[in-house]
Amino acid sequence: VFSANGLSKYYIHQIACYLPSRADVLPNDISAKQPGYACVLANVLEAATWILSEPKFASDRAADIIAVSTSLLDALPTITSATETVFLYGLCTGADDDDDMAMDVDVKDELDIDLQKQIMAAFDSNTKLLEHLVNALFTGTLSTNYSDPSGPSDAEVEAVGSICAFLHVMFSTLPLDVTMTALAYRTDIVPALWNFIKRCHENQRWPYFSKYISPLPVDAPGWLLPVSVFCPIYKYMLKIVDNEEFYEQEKPLSLKDLKALVLILKQALWQLLWIIPSHTSPSQKALPNPLGLKKMSIDSLKSQARIGLSELLTQLQDWNSRLPFTAESDFYSQEATSENFVSQAILGNTRASEIIKLAPFLAPFTIRVKIFTSQLANSKQSTASHSALTRHRFKIRRSRLLEDAFDQLSLLSEEDLKGPIRVSFVNEHGVEEAGIDGGGIFKDFMENITRAAFDVQYGLFK
Incomplete structure (x- = not known):
């Protein structure tokens, strides 16, 4: 019609x-x-x-x-x-x-x-x-x-x-x-x-x-x-x-x-x-x-x-x-270099911190580094206050490295992930391997889990 x-x-x-x-x-x-x-x-x-x-x-x-x-x-x-x-x-x-x-x-x-x-x-x-x-x-x-x-x-x-x-x-x-x-x-x-x-x-x-x-x-x-x-x-x-x-x-x-x-x-x-x-x-x-x-x-x-x-x-x-x-500076906002903006961005959960997440190019690289290092220092200070009793201990089977790591890490909160983690490995016979994790075993754990996660057999990444 x-x-x-x-x-x-x-x-x-x-x-x-x-x-x-x-x-x-x-x-x-x-x-x-x-x-x-x-x-x-x-x-x-x-x-x-x-x-x-x-x-x-x-x-x-x-x-x-x-x-x-x-x-x-x-x-x-x-x-x-x-x-x-x-x-x-x-x-x-x-x-x-x-x-x-x-x-x-x-x-x-x-x-x-x-x-x-x-x-x-x-x-x-x-x-x-x-x-x-x-x-x-x-x-x-x-x-x-x-x-x-x-x-x-x-x-x-x-x-x-x-x-x-x-x-x-x-x-x-x-x-x-x-x-x-x-x-x-x-x-x-x-x-x-x-x-x-x-x-x-x-x-x-x-x-x-x-x-x-x-x-x-x-x-x-x-x-x-x-x-x-x-x-x-x-x-x-x-x-x-x-x-x-x-x-x-x-x-x-x-x-x-x-x-x-x-x-x-x-x-x-x-x-x-x-x-x-x-x-x-x-x-x-x-x-x-x-x-x-x-x-x-x-x-x-x-x-x-x-x-x-x-x-x-x-x-x-x-x-x-x-x-x-x-010019690279054409992407910057002059207001993003002020002390008020930087202090708000460091605090987190503020409008300034949301700007850094959504549009980081609005702040010069040196300002973003300053914000990041301050946030990192604050996080370390908060994490250091954790008692040794709050350490999380993982038992990881070498034959099921990625699966065990995922199961145990997924139970931790964001704050817990910043705290100390102690790892002990379990061999193919089900026996816990000797050794005390003073940092070396955890490093071995991270290297192995990273290597396993990117293995093509899991198909997690293309």
């Missing part, structure tokens, strides 16, 4: 106008596993694949499809586990429904299998849905080149807000490996978003962006949504990019832009980890989300942005270590 006789523009536009405030316009549920919203989503996505393939397709219809899909995807149960991913993606690629893997699926509010298949198939890379959606919305609106240093226009802000809200909800709903390939290699979303982020940053347009974009929570920084979408896509691209593309061809971003990118992303990450509270207060949670999207909450956006920023900057620092494109 949506794609027949030119009715698509009218019907999809009407749905976009009513959702999400008028959810009562959706058809009734066919059954518990076939809710009305999911059926409409499946049909809209299937029609969109056909509609968007038309060369004369207008970008305003792309905006309507994105608006409808964002609202309906937000209501879809999140597919997160590896088992669900394999199972559902197998449906799209024609895997046998009777495969043993399918028996392990346990999805809350599970949809009908055919309905799941229809929705997931729409995002398969062969359908080019994401490619058409992104390109149709950005063509003629958003540039991939830094040709206009002025702030983004209203049309650009609206286009970026719309596609980023759609992609954020999609990332929160569907397995990333189903969608990332099409986005990373069949669209220009990475250079287009970077150009937008750079222009907003240089022209201080983020406050305007946060007020103008309706899907964004009212208390969210303007850069939070574009950055949370940009980072995982660019990170995915860097997995495949080789040295020639990165350094010589400078694709997808120039080395000059990479320097600016590091500085902007570092500043954003520091704000998330150090300045902006990690947990939203009840009063902030009460602030309205203009479109009522559950997956566009401030906590969801901050969580995805923290992970994306830290992982992307880690990858960029790795590239910079191989062949520098910017």
Whole structure:
């Protein structure tokens, strides 16, 4: 119906106008596993694949499809586990429904299998849905080149807000490996978003962006949504990019832009980890989300942005270590060198210590060494207070070295593992070997257990 006789523009536009405030316009549920919203989503996505393939397709219809899909995807149960991913993606690629893997699926509010298949198939890379959606919305609106240093226009802000809200909800709903390939290699979303982020940053347009974009929570920084979408896509691209593309061809971003990118992303990450509270207060949670999207909450956006920023900057620092494109100090935050930060990081269980774990590149190497040596000294002092009576004694059969070691070490807590351990070996006759462990036997134990653990017969490592 949506794609027949030119009715698509009218019907999809009407749905976009009513959702999400008028959810009562959706058809009734066919059954518990076939809710009305999911059926409409499946049909809209299937029609969109056909509609968007038309060369004369207008970008305003792309905006309507994105608006409808964002609202309906937000209501879809999140597919997160590896088992669900394999199972559902197998449906799209024609895997046998009777495969043993399918028996392990346990999805809350599970949809009908055919309905799941229809929705997931729409995002398969062969359908080019994401490619058409992104390109149709950005063509003629958003540039991939830094040709206009002025702030983004209203049309650009609206286009970026719309596609980023759609992609954020999609990332929160569907397995990333189903969608990332099409986005990373069949669209220009990475250079287009970077150009937008750079222009907003240089022209201080983020406050305007946060007020103008309706899907964004009212208390969210303007850069939070574009950055949370940009980072995982660019990170995915860097997995495949080789040295020639990165350094010589400078694709997808120039080395000059990479320097600016590091500085902007570092500043954003520091704000998330150090300045902006990690947990939203009840009063902030009460602030309205203009479109009522559950997956566009401030906590969801901050969580995805923290992970994306830290992982992307880690990858960029790795590239910079191989062949520098910017100064190593560009990854550092000046605040991370302060005595206040260092003292908090040494204490542990503080925001500073979490920063060192999640984003160690924000602190210079000398600062990280200082923190580590202080923590090590504190740990040794705590361990030294253990009485000799608390020593743990292991009896290890040489014929069952790895198994006995695992069984006994697994019973110890983290603090116990820091304390003294005395080892005695039992030979093949079941007789305890002579000798007192003054350190030499324990050393022998560690050497043998390490050698055994990496033995190919156990298959613990590939």
